[in-house]
Amino acid sequence: MPDAALCTETDGLLEQARRQSSVLPIECRRVGICRGGRALLDSVDVCIDGTGLTVVLGPNGAGKTLLLRVLVNLVRPDSGWVRWAGTPPDRTRAPRIGFLFQKPMMLRRSVLANVTYVLSAAGLARRECNAKAGEVLALATLEHLAQTPARLLSGGEQQRLALARALAVEPDVLLLDEPASSLDPAAALAIEKLIETVRARGTRCVLVTHDIGQARRLADTVLFMHRGRIVERARAQAFFDQPAEQSARDFIEGRIVL
Amino acid sequence: MQEFGAAFGEAFRLVTTLDADLSEIVILSLQVSLAAVGLAALIGLPLGAGLAVLRFPGRGALVITLNALMGLPPVVVGLLVYLLLSRAGPLGELGLLYTPTAMVIAQAVLVTPIVAALARQTIEDMHDEYLDQLRVFGIAPLGMMKTLLWDARYSLLTALLAGFGRAVAEVGAVIIVGGNINHVTRVMTTTIALETSKGNLSLALGLGLVLVTIAIAANAAVMALRASAKRFAYA
Amino acid sequence: MKTARTVLSVLAVTAGAFAGVMFAPAAAGAESIVVQSTTSTQNSGLFDFILPKFTAKTGIEVRVVAVGTGQALKNARNGDGDVLLVHAKPSEEKFVSDGYGVKRSDLMYNDFVIVGPRADPAGVRGVQDVTAALATLAGAGAPFASRGDDSGTHKKELHLWKDAGIDPQKGSGQWYRETGSGMGATLNTAAGMGAYTMSDRATWIAFKNKGDLEILVEGDKRLFNQYGVILVNPQMHPHVKVKAGQAFIDWLLSKEGQAAIAAYRLNDQQLFFPNAES
Numbered sequence: 052m053p054d055a056a057l058c059t060e061t062d063g064l065l066e067q068a069r070r071q072s073s074v075l076p077i078e079c080r081r082v083g084i085c086r087g088g089r090a091l092l093d094s095v096d097v098c099i100d101g102t103g104l105t106v107v108l109g110p111n112g113a114g115k116t117l118l119l120r121v122l123v124n125l126v127r128p129d130s131g132w133v134r135w136a137g138t139p140p141d142r143t144r145a146p147r148i149g150f151l152f153q154k155p156m157m158l159r160r161s162v163l164a165n166v167t168y169v170l171s172a173a174g175l176a177r178r179e180c181n182a183k184a185g186e187v188l189a190l191a192t193l194e195h196l197a198q199t200p201a202r203l204l205s206g207g208e209q210q211r212l213a214l215a216r217a218l219a220v221e222p223d224v225l226l227l228d229e230p231a232s233s234l235d236p237a238a239a240l241a242i243e244k245l246i247e248t249v250r251a252r253g254t255r256c257v258l259v260t261h262d263i264g265q266a267r268r269l270a271d272t273v274l275f276m277h278r279g280r281i282v283e284r285a286r287a288q289a290f291f292d293q294p295a296e297q298s299a300r301d302f303i304e305g306r307i308v309l
Numbered sequence: 310m311q312e313f314g315a316a317f318g319e320a321f322r323l324v325t326t327l328d329a330d331l332s333e334i335v336i337l338s339l340q341v342s343l344a345a346v347g348l349a350a351l352i353g354l355p356l357g358a359g360l361a362v363l364r365f366p367g368r369g370a371l372v373i374t375l376n377a378l379m380g381l382p383p384v385v386v387g388l389l390v391y392l393l394l395s396r397a398g399p400l401g402e403l404g405l406l407y408t409p410t411a412m413v414i415a416q417a418v419l420v421t422p423i424v425a426a427l428a429r430q431t432i433e434d435m436h437d438e439y440l441d442q443l444r445v446f447g448i449a450p451l452g453m454m455k456t457l458l459w460d461a462r463y464s465l466l467t468a469l470l471a472g473f474g475r476a477v478a479e480v481g482a483v484i485i486v487g488g489n490i491n492h493v494t495r496v497m498t499t500t501i502a503l504e505t506s507k508g509n510l511s512l513a514l515g516l517g518l519v520l521v522t523i524a525i526a527a528n529a530a531v532m533a534l535r536a537s538a539k540r541f542a543y544a
Numbered sequence: 545m546k547t548a549r550t551v552l553s554v555l556a557v558t559a560g561a562f563a564g565v566m567f568a569p570a571a572a573g574a575e576s577i578v579v580q581s582t583t584s585t586q587n588s589g590l591f592d593f594i595l596p597k598f599t600a601k602t603g604i605e606v607r608v609v610a611v612g613t614g615q616a617l618k619n620a621r622n623g624d625g626d627v628l629l630v631h632a633k634p635s636e637e638k639f640v641s642d643g644y645g646v647k648r649s650d651l652m653y654n655d656f657v658i659v660g661p662r663a664d665p666a667g668v669r670g671v672q673d674v675t676a677a678l679a680t681l682a683g684a685g686a687p688f689a690s691r692g693d694d695s696g697t698h699k700k701e702l703h704l705w706k707d708a709g710i711d712p713q714k715g716s717g718q719w720y721r722e723t724g725s726g727m728g729a730t731l732n733t734a735a736g737m738g739a740y741t742m743s744d745r746a747t748w749i750a751f752k753n754k755g756d757l758e759i760l761v762e763g764d765k766r767l768f769n770q771y772g773v774i775l776v777n778p779q780m781h782p783h784v785k786v787k788a789g790q791a792f793i794d795w796l797l798s799k800e801g802q803a804a805i806a807a808y809r810l811n812d813q814q815l816f817f818p819n820a821e822s
Contacts, residue, residue, distance in 0.1 A: 125441055145447030156442040159460040159542075168456075169446055202542030340561045347558030396623030396781055404783070406624055407578055407609060409565040488578075488609035491592070506728025507587045508735075508753030 072223040074135040074147040075255065076100035077122050082131035084117060084279075091117055092128065093279040099224060104246070104256040106266040106287070109276035110308045115259040116153070118276070119228050122257075123150050146173055149217035149225040149254075153232060155209040157201035162193055165201050166216050173220045183219055191215035191245060207238020214245050224255040231265065243269060263303060267291055275299045277308060319515030335519065338496040341409055341483070342476035345416030346424075349472050353421045354465060357428025358454040361436050372429065378422035384481030390415040391485045407488040412496070415482040420472035427468035432457045463538035470531045474524055497523075576605035577788045580617075580625035582696065583726040585771070586610030588746035588815050594804040598795050604788045612726060613695035620644060620774075623781030626789035631744075631771040632696030645774035649797055652805050652816040653770045656700060657748060658761035659731075660686075660740035668740075674764040675708035682710045685719045687739035689730050692722030696769070701742050704766060731757070744769055746815035771816070773797070796820070 077099040084092040092114045099105070099122070107115045120126040121133060124140035133140055135148075146169070158165050166184035175183065188194040191211040196204065201212060210230055217225060227246065231239035246269060250256050260266055266273065270287035277298045283290065294300045301308045323331045360372055392398050394406045394414070405411045435457055443453050458465065480498035487494030489503060497520045504513035585591065586608060595606045609619065613630045620628040621644050628645060630636060639645045658668065658677060666686035671677040681688055690712070691698040705712050712720040721739060723730045727747045734741040735755030743751075748759070773793050778784040795801045802818035809815075 123445055125444060142444075142447050142449060145445060148445070150445040152442065156438065158456070172446060172448060172452065200541040340565045343558045344562035344565050347562055350558070395619075396783065398622075401623070407607060413562065413565055488607070488611075490607045490609060493607055503587075505732070506583060506726050508728060508731060508751040510753055 072136060072147070074144050075223050076137075077133075077135055077148070077224060079118075079122060079128070079133045080131050082118075082121055082128040082133065084114075084121070084126070084129050090279045092121065094131070095279070095281055097122065097274070097281070099255060099257055102250075102253050102255055103271035104250045104258060104269055105272045105274060106270035107257060107259045107274045107276060108263070108266050108270075108302070109261065110302060111261055112278075113276040114279040115261075115276050116228050119150075119226050119257065119259050123148055123226055146220050147223050149220075149222035151210070151213055151217055151225070151227040151230045153229045155206075155213035157204070157209055157212065160201060161198050162188065162201050162204065162212055163197040165212060166219050169216055170219050187215040187219045188212075190218070190248070192241075205238070207234045207241060210234060210238065210242055211245060214242065214249075218249060218254075222254065224257070225249060227256065227258045229259055229261070232260070232262065239265075263305075275302070277302075313514070315511035316514030316518060319511045320518040321515075323515055324519060331516075331519070333492065334495055334497055334500055334516075335523070337409065337494075338477060338498070338520075339523075341412045341496060342416060342473055344413045345420055345476045346469055346473045348413065348417040349420040349424045350469055352417075353424030353472075354428050354458055355454065356421075357425040357430075357468075358432050358458050360425070360429045361432035362450055362453050362457065372426075375422055375426045375429070379426050381419060381422065382481065383419055383479040384485070386419045387415055387482035387485035390418060390482065394486060406486060407490060407494060409487070409494055411486040412483045412494060415486045416476040416479070419479060419482055420476050423475060424468050424472045427471060428458075428461075428465055431461050431464040431468065435461050463535055466531055466534060470527060473527060477524065477527075478520070574603060574605045575785070575788055576607055577626040577785050577792060578607045578609060578624070579627045579629055579792070580609050580611070580620045581629040582613050582616055582631065583610045583728065584697065584744050584747040585629065585631075587728055588750045589810060590746070590805070590808050590816060593808045594801070597804050598792060598801070601795070601800075602788075602791055604791060606792060612693050613697075613699075614693065620776050623776065623784065626776055626785045627792055628774040628776060629771065630696060631769050632699055633770050633772060635696070635699070636772045636774060640774060644777055644780055646777050648772045648774050649793065650819055650821060651771045651773045651796055652802075652818045652820075653768060654745050654816050655762065656697065656742050656767040656769055657745050657759045658740060658742050659734070659748060659757045660760045661738045661756050662758050663756075664760055666740070669760045671761055672764060674704055674761055674766055677761045678704055678708040679710060681740055682708075682712065682715065682719070685715070687719050687721060687737055688712070689734040689737070689739040689741040690720060690722045691727065691730050692724045693726070695726075697727060697742065697744060700767075700769065704742075707766070746810075749810050749813055749815055770819075 079095060079097050082092055082095045083090060095118060097118065107118065109115050117126065121128055124133065124145070135144055158168060160168070163184055166187060167180040170180040170183055185194060188197060191214060193208060193212055193215060196208065201209065204212060214230070231242045234242065243265065246256060246258065258269060273285055273287055273290040274281050275283040275290070275296065283294065283296045283299050285295070290299070291303065294303055298308050360368065360375070390411065391406070393400050394403070394411055395401055405414070439457060443456060448456065478498065480502050483496055484499045484502065487499065489495050489499040497516060501513045501516045504516065591608050599605055609625065611619065613632050613635070616628060616630050617635055617639060619625055620639065628639065629651065636648050640648050658674065660668065666681050666684040668677040668680050671680070690701060716722060721733070721737070723733050727743055728751065730741055731743060731747070731751050732753055733739070735753055735757050738756060773796055775786070775789050775793055776784045778786050797820040802820055805816050805818045806814065
């Protein structure tokens with residue numbers, strides 16, 4: 052399994068062959084966000100490129116979600132910068148980055164319409180939209196619910212739909228913000244399976260979670276965050292076997308990390 | 310008390326005998342008010358959506374003004390539109406005064422602020438929920454407006470109904486610009502005003518009952534629509 | 545999608561309504577004129593009686609806009625009508641002398657009456673001199689409902705108060721109640737508060753909410769009410785339908801039109817008396 056690429060300059064990990072992409076590498080440097088005197092993100096450097104799945108791990112409040120939102124340009128940092136393929140983020144390239152929210156946001160339309168919405172926004176013709184939508188719905192095993200109002204679906208089904216919707220436009224990278232945290236185990240498993248399929252296709256994935264088990268199951272590489280900083284970056288194996296930081300050790304072993 | 314009894318009797322007689330004059334008046338009332346609401350929707354819905362989604366200097370003042378315009382007295386609107394359409398006015402050449410078209414225009418002016426203000430409120434409420442998701446989809450502001458307008462369709466229908474209720478029940482605007490001309494611009498409310506001024510109180514009240522029934526029917530229809538919307542979790 | 549279809553059909557209905565409203569008049573095709581007249585004339589039912597005769601003869605549709613006299617004069621000044629038919633001679637003559645009308649012609653007359661509660665607390669029943677009756681009413685402080693709207697009726701009423709040497713404004717809000725409304729609304733108000741009021745006979749006869757009111761004073765020559773008809777001046781307003789408008793006026797003043805006016809009856813009473821110059 053090819054390794055995920057992280058910024059070789061700062062991390063000294065093996066560089067991975069870069070893919071041609073209009074948004075990759077997603078980079079941020081010295082990103083800081085301060086609210087009410089507290090640093091929610093503190094001089095964070097990240098580089099997302101290549102293939103594989105990176106897990107952003109850490110206790111609640113570590114800044115994981117915030118970091119993800121900064122990378123996808125939902126939040127502007129107070130200091131530092133964000134670049135997509137070397138240039139500042141812009142709206143036209145946003146569809147190249149898939150983003151899953153913790154709580155899926157369903158349009159007030161049918162399941163199928165939710166998917167065709169993003170496809171027609173991407174400029175596809177009606178027939179192609181329907182065809183492609185059918186494909187991804189089948190992938191997410193939702194095709195039998197195509198005409199159902201999306202908001203009537205269960206939490207797990209909605210998240211699968213959100214994932215299918217994100218994948219419909221074949222993004223270069225998929226960012227997932229704790230996609231399974233509000234789901235029951237069966238639904239969570241379905242989501243994880245889907246994510247694995249996506250990773251297998253070569254789509255770069257970044258997954259935020261506080262669930263260690265999930266991290267172990269899915270990660271190729273791990274970014275461990277604590278109090279707004281990335282305190283450790285490592286390959287998954289190395290991280291879980293021999294975490295370098297104390298906070299990481301505490302977290303893995305199930306202690307509360309203040 | 311006697312008047313009320315006579316009124317119900319009148320209303321019953323008018324409706325059951327399908328009085329030709331009544332039918333003509335009711336149909337014209339519905340045509341004028343529906344057309345006015347249609348026009349108000351065309352202008353007010355995008356306007357409301359724009360105010361909800363876009364940010365620009367002066368937006369706050371515009372929102373306040375729009376909300377205030379909801380309370381425009383119909384007779385003032387009638388007067389303004391009359392001055393506009395009068396031969397002595399800027400649009401006099403069009404010869405629209407004393408036609409149903411003028412009535413549609415006046416009622417559209419009356420109803421558009423209601424539709425726009427309610428649309429703005431509805432869409433703004435929805436905007437918060439949709440904003441992040443639409444941004445990661447890379448949707449432009451115009452696209453956001455279209456998306457929210459469609460997704461809010463059931464709530465917007467209620468806004469349109471509010472506009473229709475206002476239009477079909479007003480008399481001040483249509484009587485000035487329409488002239489209450491028999492068989493041409495006479496609608497339910499102007500007929501009620503006329504019969505009242507002739508002392509025909511039971512007939513006037515009877516017509517009023519017919520009007521109220523129409524309003525109830527329209528409201529019931531939209532309530533049913535909203536119920537089905539809730540069923541599909543679209544509300 | 546079911547919902548899409550519902551919404552689209554709603555929009556289709558409104559679009560259809562709009563089209564129906566826009567294009568219906570064109571379908572009619574008949575020539576038409578707009579006559580600015582007063583609510584009292586309209587409410588008497590005269591127009592419903594005589595206009596069909598004119599239309600049958602000439603094919604011209606007559607659209608009557610019935611408003612207060614003041615508004616009718618203003619509308620005609622603005623050019624929002626082809627013919628003016630009101631009962632306020634001094635104002636009509638000014639209308640012509642100011643250049644807004646071509647010529648004023650006497651059309652018909654009726655009279656005003658003073659109506660009041662059957663019990664007649666002020667005791668004016670049968671008084672021949674209307675100014676004396678008004679003086680009695682003012683002296684007794686009996687409630688009096690005035691049009692208060694600058695109409696022909698109102699102007700006549702004010703004239704009579706002046707002749708009686710009384711300034712009713714002194715009692716405004718107490719016994720002198722200015723409704724600022726048309727004749728019908730004022731009669732409704734008078735019936736509702738048991739007040740005296742002055743009305744034109746035509747409106748009174750046609751009025752269906754008389755309640756406790758009766759005619760108490762009538763016949764004084766000063767209660768004479770003259771109607772006039774004027775063509776709006778095409779030199780001021782070039783769009784005026786001169787031919788059709790003049791055709792209407794000519795018909796009204798002709799033997800046929802005058803006979804039609806005289807033939808109009810309500811409750812077996814003649815409401816208008818033609819007096820055009822022959």
